Amino acid sequence: MDEKREVRTEKNPVGAAILSALFPGVGFFYIGNIIKGIAYILIFIALIVLEVEGRGNEHIIFGLMIAGFYIFQIFDSYDEAKKTRYRIEPDSQTSKEEVSLFWAVTILTIGVFFQLAELDIISYRDIARLWPVILIGLGIKYIYDYTKQVGGENE
Numbered sequence: 001m002d003e004k005r006e007v008r009t010e011k012n013p014v015g016a017a018i019l020s021a022l023f024p025g026v027g028f029f030y031i032g033n034i035i036k037g038i039a040y041i042l043i044f045i046a047l048i049v050l051e052v053e054g055r056g057n058e059h060i061i062f063g064l065m066i067a068g069f070y071i072f073q074i075f076d077s078y079d080e081a082k083k084t085r086y087r088i089e090p091d092s093q094t095s096k097e098e099v100s101l102f103w104a105v106t107i108l109t110i111g112v113f114f115q116l117a118e119l120d121i122i123s124y125r126d127i128a129r130l131w132p133v134i135l136i137g138l139g140i141k142y143i144y145d146y147t148k149q150v151g152g153e154n155e
Contacts, residue, residue, distance in 0.1 A: 013081035020077040023072055027077030031084055039103055040073050046110060050131070053124035062128070102141045106134075 011031050020027030024044040028037030047069060052063035113130070116122045 006111050011081050013078045013085075016081035017074050017078040021072045024073050028080070031077065033068060033080065035100075035103065036080075039107065042107060042110065043069060044073075046114070049114075050124065050128050054128060055125065058125075058128055082110070101139075106137065113142075 016027035016030050016102050018027075023041075025037040025040035026120060028034070044066070047062060047066045051059060051066060054062050113122070113127050117124050118129060
């Protein structure tokens with residue numbers, strides 16, 4: 001049987017927030033959450049591309065989204081660094097990092113959309129019109145996670 005122990009990490013939440021303020025996502029590399037760091041960098045780059053390619057009032061919308069995401073990811077890196085100051089680790093050396101299928105599909109989908117835009121099959125304007133699908137997908141994921149968590153507690 002694998003025993004678990006509590007391990008203190010020496011990750012400073014303020015340091016994580018400062019790194020995320022310098023460049024979005026980098027604070028998560030400092031914490032050790034590489035996948036979230038890569039996802040945040042890709043989201044930030046996607047928002048910048050959409051803002052540059054936007055027309056009319058889209059510049060304002062995507063500019064506000066960039067600002068909101070920038071501030072959010074600073075606070076998120078701070079909070080995650082606080083949460084990971086103490087973490088439970090298995091004693092065995094062969095522990096694996098779990099990768100969420102949801103995030104893998106999300107990143108793949110974003111990559112496909114940008115590749116289609118580069119091949120002139122769709123335009124960046126079409127991608128800009130699809131951004132609410134991301135919110136719908138996140139909502140479905142959170143509902144699924146919640147029901148999974150509640151179902152696990154009732155057993």
